[in-house]
Amino acid sequence: MKHQVLTAAIALSTVALALLSGAGNRRAALVGAAISGATALGSILAMGRFARTGTKPVQRAMAVMAVFFLVRILLVAVGTILVARAGENIFAFVIAFFVPFFVYAAVEGAYVHALGQGPIA
Numbered sequence: 001m002k003h004q005v006l007t008a009a010i011a012l013s014t015v016a017l018a019l020l021s022g023a024g025n026r027r028a029a030l031v032g033a034a035i036s037g038a039t040a041l042g043s044i045l046a047m048g049r050f051a052r053t054g055t056k057p058v059q060r061a062m063a064v065m066a067v068f069f070l071v072r073i074l075l076v077a078v079g080t081i082l083v084a085r086a087g088e089n090i091f092a093f094v095i096a097f098f099v100p101f102f103v104y105a106a107v108e109g110a111y112v113h114a115l116g117q118g119p120i121a
Contacts, residue, residue, distance in 0.1 A: 003044055003108075003110060004044050004048060007041055007044045008041060010100060010103055010107070011037030014033040014100040015033045017033070018030040021096075024089060025089050027083075027086070027088050028083045028092040029092040029096040030096070031079055031082070031093055031096075032079065032083075032093040032097035033100065035075050035079050035097060036096070036098075039068055040107075043068035044104075047061040047064045047108065047112070050063070051064075051115050058115050061111065061112045062112060072101070079093060080093060080094070
């Protein structure tokens with residue numbers, strides 16, 4: 001449960017930081033932070049759900065991570081196209097997506113590691 005709460009706190013923080021970015025970057029940064037946060041929340045919640053059902057919780061969690069990685073690749077491409085067509089700052093989008101993405105990846109990795117250690121809350 002602590003990994004899910006941490007992911008939610010990071011997602012809220014990154015959206016808040018995106019809102020505080022300059023006027024020329026705000027929309028693009030908000031889109032990047034929202035996509036990154038939403039996929040991270042979806043991933044960590046799905047990992048928790050699928051890891052609790054059946055055997056091999058680590059393998060199930062890794063499968064969820066792989067699926068969400070592919071979803072993120074698709075959403076980054078779509079988001080980049082939409083931000084570019086809107087005339088917004090693509091760099092703000094990319095930074096707002098990828099900086100938190102690496103933090104989320106670390107949290108997800110810690111969650112998978114914890115699954116391998118035994119039952120977690």
